[in-house]
Each structure stands twice: as structure tokens, then as C-alpha cells.
Amino acid sequence: xxHCYLExxxxxxxxxxxxxxxxxxxxxxxxxxxxxxPFHMDAEYAKEGPFGGLIASGVQxxxxxxxxxxxxxxxxxxxxxxxxxxxELRWLVPVRPGDTLRARFEALNARPSKSKPDRxxxxxxxxxxxxxxxxxxxxxxxxxxxxxxADT
Amino acid sequence: xxHCYLExxxxxxxxxxxxxxxxxxxxxxxxxxxxxxPFHMDAEYAKEGPFGGLIASGVQxxxxxxxxxxxxxxxxxxxxxxxxxxxELRWLVPVRPGDTLRARFEALNARPSKSKPDRxxxxxxxxxxxxxxxxxxxxxxxxxxxxxxADT
Numbered sequence: 001x002x003h004c005y006l007e008x009x010x011x012x013x014x015x016x017x018x019x020x021x022x023x024x025x026x027x028x029x030x031x032x033x034x035x036x037x038p039f040h041m042d043a044e045y046a047k048e049g050p051f052g053g054l055i056a057s058g059v060q061x062x063x064x065x066x067x068x069x070x071x072x073x074x075x076x077x078x079x080x081x082x083x084x085x086x087x088e089l090r091w092l093v094p095v096r097p098g099d100t101l102r103a104r105f106e107a108l109n110a111r112p113s114k115s116k117p118d119r120x121x122x123x124x125x126x127x128x129x130x131x132x133x134x135x136x137x138x139x140x141x142x143x144x145x146x147x148x149x150a151d152t
Numbered sequence: 153x154x155h156c157y158l159e160x161x162x163x164x165x166x167x168x169x170x171x172x173x174x175x176x177x178x179x180x181x182x183x184x185x186x187x188x189x190p191f192h193m194d195a196e197y198a199k200e201g202p203f204g205g206l207i208a209s210g211v212q213x214x215x216x217x218x219x220x221x222x223x224x225x226x227x228x229x230x231x232x233x234x235x236x237x238x239x240e241l242r243w244l245v246p247v248r249p250g251d252t253l254r255a256r257f258e259a260l261n262a263r264p265s266k267s268k269p270d271r272x273x274x275x276x277x278x279x280x281x282x283x284x285x286x287x288x289x290x291x292x293x294x295x296x297x298x299x300x301x302a303d304t
Contacts, residue, residue, distance in 0.1 A: 034215030036222050037232055050233045058235060059218055063186030063211045070188050080189055081202045083210060083243060090237040 001107070003076040005148035006120040009107035016129075017068040017103040022056060024097035030060040056095040061137050065128045068103035081119055081144040093136040100131040108140075112147060119146050153259070155228040157300035158272040161259035168281075169220040169255040174208060176249035182212040208247040213289050217280045220255035233271055233296040241291040245282065252283040260292075264299060271298050 001008065001015055024043065031040035035057035039049040046054040095101065104127045112120040122145045127138040153162055176195065183192035187209035191201040198206040247253065256279045264272040274297045279290040 030215075033219065034212075035218045038229070039234070049230075055234075057215075057218070058237075059211065059215045060186075062214070063182075063209075066187045066209070066211055067185065077190070078201075082191070082207075082246075085240070085242040086238070087240060088237070089239070089241060091235060094234075 001074050001105075003079075004074055004145075005076055005079050006110050006112065006122060006145040007148055008076075009110050009122060009124075009145075011107050011109065013107065015072060015074055015105045017072040017105070019100045019102040019131075020064055020068060021098065021100045022060075022064065022095060024054060027054060027056045027060065027095075027097055030063075031057055035059055051094050054097055056099075058089075058091040058137070061091065061095050061101070061128055062089065062139070064101055065103045065126055065137065065139075068101070069105050069126060072103075072105070074105055075143075075145065079146045081146060083141065083143050085142055087140040087142075089137070089139040091137050093130065093134045095128075095130065095136055099136075101128050101136070103128055104135075110145070117147070119144055121145070153226050153257075155231075156226055156297075157228055157231050158262050158264065158274060158297045159300055160228075161262050161274060161276075161297075163259050163261065165259065167224060167226055167257045169224040169257070171252045171254040171283075172216055172220060173250065173252045174212075174216065174247065176206060179206060179208045179212065179247075179249055182215075183209055187211055203246050206249055208251075210241075210243040210289070213243065213247050213253070213280055214241065214291070216253055217255045217278055217289065217291075220253070221257050221278060224255075224257070226257055227295075227297065231298045233298060235293065235295050237294055239292040239294075241289070243289050245286045245288040247280075247282065247288055251288075253280050253288070255280055256287075262297070269299070271296055273297070 109123040261275040
């Protein structure tokens with residue numbers, strides 16, 4: 001699946017993206033701005049904390065998933081019209097400094113809008129997998145996507 | 153509610169946090185790393201795009217909610233033991249450069265763990281409100297939280 005409009009998604013087909021290695025500096029930097037909890041932003045404290053070391057904010061893991069899926073160009077450059085939300089976001093395994101993460105994307109359902117003929121609603125499952133092939137995060141996404149017909 | 157352990161949350165009581173104004177530079181910076189879609193990272197393109205201008209990544213809005221809630225110190229400094237996930241995350245209104253955002257937090261349920269006597273599970277509703285009092289995001293959060301008894 002590449003440069004898809006609504007009717008191009010192949011339901012049930014799984015795309016795995018390229019990988020991104022997350023540094024301790026990136027974890028600390030994100031935590032300072034968006035998730036200032038001790039086990040996300042203080043490596044010394046984190047050693048004695050609930051995870052036995054520094055872990056990435058789950059919001060950062062979500063952001064990495066979105067980045068990798070967008071970089072994979074599954075969507076056509078102008079196809080995404082935004083997202084009304086996410087469901088069942090689950091953080092399953094801690095993400096630690098040096099972990100190499102890739103994303104997984106699977107289109108579940110693509111339904112044309114009844115009120116707006118140029119677009120529709122894509123439902124998809126996505127997740128993040130680390131270098132040990134552990135699934136560290138899963139979620140169900142919804143995206144408003146342009147239809148191809150409306151472009152021609 | 154301030155510096156809460158599991159048994160301290162007052163169910164149904166709403167906390168509103170301080171506010172944070174989001175700059176165009178912060179929106180662009182976040183989008184480059186975590187949500188590289190044109191309407192999040194290209195102000196010129198975004199003018200002609202689906203939102204008529206640049207908007208913040210929904211992941212960034214979520215991060216700001218987490219930041220504001222953590223900064224409000226609703227949780228005791230060592231009370232959070234991480235989050236297994238979020239549900240029903242909804243982005244309702246676009247967030248634009250210069251918007252001033254505050255978060256809303258409401259504890260819904262606090263249940264001691266059956267297997268681990270030092271902790272429990274907090275369910276809470278949270279959201280983000282802009283300077284026009286529009287609710288721009290809502291979600292249901294789950295947090296593993298220490299019990300006070302286990303500390304003494």
C-alpha cells in the first residue's frame with residue numbers, strides 16, 4: 001500500500017515501516033515538554049523507580065508510530081484530512097533508551113462518507129514493535145481520507 | 153485534589169489546570185519529529201488545506217494535556233506507576249498557533265489491585281479546553297497509582 005486514497009487501502013494487509021532508534025536525550029527532551037514524570041525525565045531516580053530505569057513517555061511512543069506511518073507514505077500526500085480520534089491505545093512493554101522501534105499498520109475498514117462525497121472514514125489497527133519483536137504499543141486509529149474519484 | 157495516592161482521589165470532582173499557549177514554532181517543531189503531515193508542518197500549504205491554516209498534531213495536544221495534569225501535581229510525586237493505556241481519545245476542534253490551552257481532570261473510579269496490595273487502578277476523564285472555552289480534546293485515562301497505606 002503506497003500513496004493511498006480511501007479506495008486504495010487493502011483491508012487486512014499489514015505494512016511494517018522502517019525503524020527509528022530512540023536515544024536517552026530524545027526521551028528526556030520529550031518528557032520535559034510533554035510528560036514530566038520522574039521515570040521519564042530523571043535517569044538516576046528512574047533506577048529506583050517502578051521500571052528499574054528510564055522509560056519513554058507513552059505519548060512519545062504514539063508520536064513515533066504516527067511519524068513512521070506518515071513517513072512510510074501509505075497515505076497519498078494530500079489524502080489525510082485529519083483524525084477524529086483513537087481507541088484502545090495500549091502501552092504493553094516499556095520503551096527504553098536505545099530501543100529500535102518500527103510501526104505496523106493494518107487497514108480494517110474504509111467507508112465512504114454519506115454527507116461528503118469527496119471523502120470517507122478509514123479505520124485501522126496500528127502498533128509499535130521493538131528490536132526484540134515485542135509489541136510495545138497497540139491502538140485503533142480513525143482517519144478522514146480523500147476519495148480518489150473526487151480528484152479526477 | 154493535590155499530591156494524591158489512590159485513596160485520595162475525590163470521584164466526580166473536576167480539576168482545571170493552569171494554561172499553556174502554543175506557538176507556531178512549537179507546532180512545527182513537534183510535527184517534524186512526530187507527525188509530519190502537511191497541515192501540521194507547512195504553514196503556506198496549510199492555508200489551502202482542509203483546516204484553512206496550520207493546526208497542531210493531536211498527539212501534541214495529548215502531550216500538553218499530560219504535561220498540564222502532571223504539573224498540577226494532582227498525583228503525589230511518587231504515586232504514578234505508569235499507564236496501561238487510554239480510551240476514546242477524541243480530537244474535537246483544531247488547535248491553532250497562539251491558542252491557550254488548559255486541561256481538565258476528573259477522577260472516575262479508584263480500585264485497589266487484587267494481586268498487588270501496594271497499588272490500584274485509577275480511571276479518569278480528561279480533556280483540553282481552549283481560550284474560547286471550546287473543548288478541543290477528550291479522553292479516558294487509566295493510571296496505576298500507589299496506595300497510601302503501603303507507604304507507612
